Amino acid sequence: xxxxxxxxxxxxxxxxxxxxxxxxxxxxxxxxxxxxxxxxxxxxxxxxxxxxxxxxxxxxxxxxxxxxxxxxxxxxxxxxxxxxxxxxxxxxxxxxxxxxxxxxxxxxxxxxxxxxxxxxxxxxxxxxxxxxxxxxxxxxxxxxxxxxxxxxxxxxxxxxxxxxxxxxxxxxxxxxxxxxxxxxxxxxxxxxxxxxxxxxxxxxxxxxxxxxxxxxxxxxxxxxxxxxxxxxxxxxxxxxxxxxxxxxxxxxxxxxxxxxxxxxxxxxxxxxxxxxxxxxxxxxxxxxxxxxxxxxxxxxxxxxxxxxxxxxxxxxxxxxxxxxxxxxxxxxxxxxxxxxxxxxxxxxxxxxxxx
Numbered sequence: 001x002x003x004x005x006x007x008x009x010x011x012x013x014x015x016x017x018x019x020x021x022x023x024x025x026x027x028x029x030x031x032x033x034x035x036x037x038x039x040x041x042x043x044x045x046x047x048x049x050x051x052x053x054x055x056x057x058x059x060x061x062x063x064x065x066x067x068x069x070x071x072x073x074x075x076x077x078x079x080x081x082x083x084x085x086x087x088x089x090x091x092x093x094x095x096x097x098x099x100x101x102x103x104x105x106x107x108x109x110x111x112x113x114x115x116x117x118x119x120x121x122x123x124x125x126x127x128x129x130x131x132x133x134x135x136x137x138x139x140x141x142x143x144x145x146x147x148x149x150x151x152x153x154x155x156x157x158x159x160x161x162x163x164x165x166x167x168x169x170x171x172x173x174x175x176x177x178x179x180x181x182x183x184x185x186x187x188x189x190x191x192x193x194x195x196x197x198x199x200x201x202x203x204x205x206x207x208x209x210x211x212x213x214x215x216x217x218x219x220x221x222x223x224x225x226x227x228x229x230x231x232x233x234x235x236x237x238x239x240x241x242x243x244x245x246x247x248x249x250x251x252x253x254x255x256x257x258x259x260x261x262x263x264x265x266x267x268x269x270x271x272x273x274x275x276x277x278x279x280x281x282x283x284x285x286x287x288x289x290x291x292x293x294x295x296x297x298x299x300x301x302x303x304x305x306x307x308x309x310x311x312x313x314x315x316x317x318x319x320x321x322x323x324x325x326x327x328x329x330x331x332x333x334x335x336x337x338x339x340x341x342x343x344x345x346x347x348x349x350x351x352x353x354x355x
Contacts, residue, residue: 018345020192021201025341033322041165045172047213052077052177054214070177081170088244095241099267197345205340209333215300220247223292230284237271246285250292251329252316254309257289311335 031039052073059069118127176183191198224247231239242264249256268281315335319327327334 018197021197024191041168041172044165044169045176048077048169048173049176049180050210051213051217052173053180054210056177074174074177077173078170085166088240092241092244095238099238099241201340204343205337208340209336212336213333216251219250219292219296219300222296223247223250223288226288227285230288231281234277234281234284236268236277236281238267242267246288252331253312255313255316257292261285311339 055073055076056066056069059072060066064072115127115130118125118130224243227246228239228243231242236242242260245260245263249260264281264285265278268278272278312332312335315331316328319331319334321327
């Protein structure tokens with residue numbers, strides 16, 4: 001056993017930089033686990049500034065001065081932030097409240113449809129089975145509603161925290177973008193001067209992660225906007241709320257699109273029943289997902305290194321279990337970061353092969 005451990009450490013931790021990097025990663029993970037909620041505005045600001053830097057670099061390549069490029073990109077960010085905060089979120093929230101108020105009516109319609117199953121399919125369903133299912137579903141929905149109510153009452157004190165978050169993020173983004181070079185130099189002072197391993201990891205992660213995150217932002221707006229236009233044309237209720245869900249679903253491939261199919265089908269069924277409009281919504285949603293998966297994704301992420309579906313699902317389960325919804329949203333970037341570390345990590349086998 002001792003020989004196996006010695007061989008393992010000799011293979012993967014034979015240089016000082018790998019040990020230092022392991023300590024830094026462990027310390028960073030500990031800070032996120034213990035102070036992630038407190039540092040959330042700073043983390044969000046760093047991520048947003050990282051995304052905005054790509055636009056700044058694009059303007060710089062076209063000869064725009066650094067100051068004008070910074071002001072233009074930051075103004076764009078503030079405009080999008082205000083549109084999201086003052087227009088999109090209130091409307092989506094109002095539609096969500098309307099949907100919550102109509103849940104009793106929806107349950108009545110669904111109960112009527114379920115009670116018709118024994119008449120239409122007597123060989124498959126009995127009245128006792130359907131009634132037992134309805135009773136169980138009613139109990140689950142009742143407990144879910146109680147949980148939502150308790151969560152709403154418990155979350156009232158956090159409203160002030162959200163207000164602070166919304167005020168701090170734009171301010172922090174401004175200073176992170178403005179003083180980027182000074183901040184990078186300050187962080188570099190805590191790292192070894194000779195750091196080829198860290199440089200390789202950053203180069204691989206920056207190339208893949210920047211393309212992925214910026215591509216996902218573009219994909220969210222394109223897919224969500226197309227879904228909104230389609231839902232408005234068809235005339236489905238809660239078009240804005242459903243389009244927001246469809247747009248956000250692309251963050252988690254495979255799982256997101258499948259999960260959002262259920263509310264789209266439920267709203268369409270309650271509004272029209274099984275008919276032409278219902279199938280129109282399903283066909284339109286299916287076409288949108290096909291175009292997204294076979295046209296948008298290959299074009300937008302042509303330079304990104306795809307992860308295996310099993311790795312994506314595993315990342316969602318692991319990071320979602322650690323950080324909840326935030327872990328689900330950032331599961332793929334975090335998985336890309338882990339992959340960059342694994343690919344760049346030195347070993348004796350690689351060293352001998354290179355020699």
